Amino acid sequence: xxxxxPRLISGVIAGIAGLALMEIVLLKGAALVQQFSSASLLAACxxxxxxxxxxxxxxxxxxxxxxxTKGRRIHSAxxxxxxxxxxxxxxxxxxxxxxxxxxxxxxxxxxQPPPDNNDQAAFxxxxxxxxxxxxxxxxxRQLISGEYTExxxxxxxxxxxSYFPSYETxxxxxxxxxxxxxxxxxxxxxxxxxxxxxxxxxxxxxxxSAYCQLTARVVCEGLLLIFVAGVWLxxxxxxxxxxxxxxxxxxxxxIGLLLGLAWLTKGTALLLMLGLVLWxxxxxxxxxxxxxxxxxxxxxAEETGQTTVPLKRVGISLALVLASFAVxxxxxxxxxxxxxxxxxxxxxxxxxxxxxFSEPHALIEQRGSLRNAAQHYWQTHTIPEMIKxxxxxxxxxxxxxxxxxGPLPFGEGRLFFGLLALPFLIVGLMSETGSARRLYLIxxxxxxxxxxxxxxxxxxERFLIPLLLPSLAFVSLGxxxxxxxxxxxxxx
Numbered sequence: 001x002x003x004x005x006p007r008l009i010s011g012v013i014a015g016i017a018g019l020a021l022m023e024i025v026l027l028k029g030a031a032l033v034q035q036f037s038s039a040s041l042l043a044a045c046x047x048x049x050x051x052x053x054x055x056x057x058x059x060x061x062x063x064x065x066x067x068x069t070k071g072r073r074i075h076s077a078x079x080x081x082x083x084x085x086x087x088x089x090x091x092x093x094x095x096x097x098x099x100x101x102x103x104x105x106x107x108x109x110x111x112q113p114p115p116d117n118n119d120q121a122a123f124x125x126x127x128x129x130x131x132x133x134x135x136x137x138x139x140x141r142q143l144i145s146g147e148y149t150e151x152x153x154x155x156x157x158x159x160x161x162s163y164f165p166s167y168e169t170x171x172x173x174x175x176x177x178x179x180x181x182x183x184x185x186x187x188x189x190x191x192x193x194x195x196x197x198x199x200x201x202x203x204x205x206x207x208x209s210a211y212c213q214l215t216a217r218v219v220c221e222g223l224l225l226i227f228v229a230g231v232w233l234x235x236x237x238x239x240x241x242x243x244x245x246x247x248x249x250x251x252x253x254x255i256g257l258l259l260g261l262a263w264l265t266k267g268t269a270l271l272l273m274l275g276l277v278l279w280x281x282x283x284x285x286x287x288x289x290x291x292x293x294x295x296x297x298x299x300x301a302e303e304t305g306q307t308t309v310p311l312k313r314v315g316i317s318l319a320l321v322l323a324s325f326a327v328x329x330x331x332x333x334x335x336x337x338x339x340x341x342x343x344x345x346x347x348x349x350x351x352x353x354x355x356x357f358s359e360p361h362a363l364i365e366q367r368g369s370l371r372n373a374a375q376h377y378w379q380t381h382t383i384p385e386m387i388k389x390x391x392x393x394x395x396x397x398x399x400x401x402x403x404x405x406g407p408l409p410f411g412e413g414r415l416f417f418g419l420l421a422l423p424f425l426i427v428g429l430m431s432e433t434g435s436a437r438r439l440y441l442i443x444x445x446x447x448x449x450x451x452x453x454x455x456x457x458x459x460x461e462r463f464l465i466p467l468l469l470p471s472l473a474f475v476s477l478g479x480x481x482x483x484x485x486x487x488x489x490x491x492x
Contacts, residue, residue: 003064007057014053020395021046038412042399045419078431078481084194085480093199094186101182101206104408105175108216115167120218126150126158127165135162143331146338151347152360155332156264157220170218177222178215181229181469182206188233189473193480200476207407209414210461211468220265221465227262228466231255231272232473235436241283241309241317252317256324263329267346271450272466273325275443280317282438283309342370351457353377393452396459401448404461404468405475421475424482428474431481440470 024043025032032040115121130139136159142148143155150158161170182205190198205211215222234255238248255276262269286308326333336345347360353373354363367373405421406414429437444467451463461468 003061006064007059010053010056010059012053014050014057016391016395017046017049017053019391020398021050023392023395038403038415041416041419075430077485078427079433084192085196085484086194087196090190090195090197090199093203094190094195097186097199097202097206098179098183100203101179101212104206104212105178105216108212108408109171109175112171112213112217115218120167120170123153123158123161123218123220124165124167124170126153127161127170130158130162131165136160140331143335146335148335149339151336151340151345151364154220154264154266156261157223157266160223161218167218171216174215174217174219174222177226178211181215181222181225184226185229185233185469185473188229188236189476192233192236193473193477197473197476197480200479201473204407204472204476205469208404208468208472209406209408209410210404210465212408214462214465219462221462224262224265224269224466225469227258227265227269228272229469230258231262231276232436232470234258235439236434238435240435241280241313242307247313247316249320252320253324256321257328259321260325260328263325264332267348268463268466270344271446272443273321275439275446276321277318278446279435279439279442280314280321282442283435284311284314345370352454355456357457389456390449390452393455394448396455397448397452397464400459400461401464401467401471404464405471424475424478425471426478427482428476428478431477432474436470440467440474443467443470 021043024039024046028037028039028043031037032043113120115124130136133139133142139148139155139159139162148155161173164170164173182202186198186202186205188198189201211225215225234251238251239246241248259269259273259276262272333343336343339345347364349370350360350363350367350373351357353367353376363373367376399415402418402422403412403415404418405425406417410417429440447464447467451459454463
């Protein structure tokens with residue numbers, strides 16, 4: 001067995017953990033030991049990560065072989081196909097999650113920050129402007145003609161909000177979107193994995209702090225989650241393109257349409273589209289063959305029966321998704337080309353090349369094209385500074401993601417629940433034998449890298465919210481699979 005790659009990975013883990021620990025110490029100092037907090041817990045995790053990573057680098061080959069053998073056994077046990085687990089408690093949890101979410105929403109709606117110089121104020125201002133201009137129909141005509149020039153807030157949520165552009169009604173609209181997303185996603189998960197997994201997913205979502213807070217504000221995340229839920233449920237039901245004789249025209253078209261609606265809602269949906277394109281393209285490569293080759297002594301490993309999707313089929317799949325995306329997103333694509341010269345233009349893209357937040361429209365006038373903004377950043381920063389920005393951002397994005405898994409009413413203490421959920425998330429990923437697992441990992445990588453770079457400008461759980469739905473579904477699947485394995489071992 002070739003242990004160079006796992007040793008390198010261990011070294012990277014130790015390095016990132018060390019950088020995270022250094023960042024925490026610089027921020028908190030002696031307060032880490034004087035008073036226990038979530039930062040103290042995170043620092044302890046950083047120390048453990050350093051020790052585990054260092055041990056991995058120095059560990060003899062025989063221990064790596066034992067570790068991989070044990071890991072393959074665990075993966076094989078988790079990957080065994082099991083019947084859907086339908087139990088009366090699952091139905092009870094499914095029903096209860098909707099009630100719990102409604103109760104939580106009624107309690108936190110009055111506690112939301114007022115629309116003063118924030119995203120809520122921007123959405124309300126745009127919605128009122130659209131209402132005064134003639135409503136959603138006029139907005140559609142203005143987009144196609146290029147008269148509508150707003151390049152920050154995307155138009156779909158603003159168009160819906162224009163029918164009742166008030167703060168209180170806008171919060172209720174977001175809450176209704178959150179309720180719809182919860183219902184659609186949990187019912188779909190229940191149909192695919194069984195009502196117990198669906199019920200646990202529903203409960204975790206209904207008490208999740210990030211989910212409840214963002215769907216109680218006048219922001220577009222609630223609407224975005226409806227489309228993300230639809231995309232994920234379709235991906236779960238996509239047949240394996242390597243084995244299926246029938247081509248899933250309707251499913252791929254549906255994915256493209258939903259991603260188009262998601263992009264009309266928020267610009268970060270482009271990362272979802274990019275991830276989907278990479279995911280479909282990845283099936284043209286026999287990854288299992290190459291991975292096994294890396295971990296073997298020889299340069300060529302034995303074939304394992306893993307097949308690839310023909311390039312023609314991959315091309316047709318991509319064409320269907322991109323064409324349906326372009327059809328539904330045509331008004332905004334046309335506006336962007338006419339006004340800004342780029343079909344996927346967004347004002348916030350200029351902030352990628354800034355060290356702190358600035359008014360995006362002022363940056364457009366100051367920098368000119370996005371290419372000029374990138375060149376200016378490259379000329380005024382060194383490569384070590386760029387690497388430091390990305391690595392520091394990755395550390396913080398890991399913290400934000402783990403915290404986003406936690407429930408109400410905790411604050412930074414949600415990190416503790418995220419750390420508890422992480423092992424079950426890994427078990428859930430190992431238990432998923434379909435193609436959805438690969439898409440989730442690609443999305444996770446893209447979102448983590450992109451918003452790690454964006455960290456000096458803005459950070460928050462709202463950027464990672466599209467990953468919350470599949471993440472909690474995998475946590476629920478991990479909980480159920482762990483329980484099933486424990487019952488099997490106990491009966492044996």
